[in-house]
Structures are given as structure tokens and as C-alpha cells.
Amino acid sequence: MTSADSDPCLPRNSQLRSKSDYSHVYANGVRVHGKYLRIVAAKSPQDIGARMGLSVSSKFEKSAVKRNRVRRVLRAAFRLQRQSLPGLDLVLIPTRNDLSYRTPIIEDELIELCAKAVAKFSKD
Secondary structure, eight states: OOSGGGOOSOOGGGBOOSHHHHHHHHHHOEEEEOSSEEEEEEEOSSSSOOEEEEOOOTTTOSOHHHHHHHHHHHHHHHHHHGGGSOSEEEEEEEOOTTSOOOHHHHHHHHHHHHHHHHHHHHHO
């Protein structure tokens, strides 16, 4: 279990951690919407692959337990698909709390929305 692929954790360098990281994404990013997610994607200033941040507010769901479950699902989907995603900084925002958030469904939508974001960048 020494390979990075078998590591169940999301490395710190693949997470948006600071306020300046989030500010960069919101200021320079494109917005893409799907059924489960809204993604704000910006070109990464570093060349370390895809990085992810989450924005799951109490406006989405009042129950902290349910919000945390959605966060876990989003993190797992990103971790499983990180190697196949383009080198973007992503902020993932869940859209509807009446849907069932499952990792395989979110993985598919994440790949689809990232492709749409890259297409928007190539138009510019």
C-alpha cells in the first residue's frame, strides 16, 4: 500500500485551502451547472493537477449531518476521478438537497462538468 492510488486520503496539495485560492477561482473561473452540482473552475496557477474546494452552506441543507454526508460524497468522487480530471482548480457546490447524492453518480457528473468547463476555456 505504498502507491498514491491506494491512499484513501485526499492529499493536501489537491485541496483549495486558503481564502486566496477560493478568491482566485471565483474571480477567474467559469461556471458550469449540472443536475447535482454547480462547478466554478479556473485554470490552476500551479501545475500539480486538479485541486478541489467545497462550498456546502446551511442554505443547501439545515442539518449538519446531511451537509457533511454530501461533503464526504463529493470528496470521494473527486478523489476517485482526480487522475482523469484536467488541471483545474474546482469549487464544487451541490445544487439540490432533494436528490440522492451517491458517489458513482457524482463521479460521472464531475467528469461531464469538467469537460464543459474546459470547452468554455477553449472558446475564450
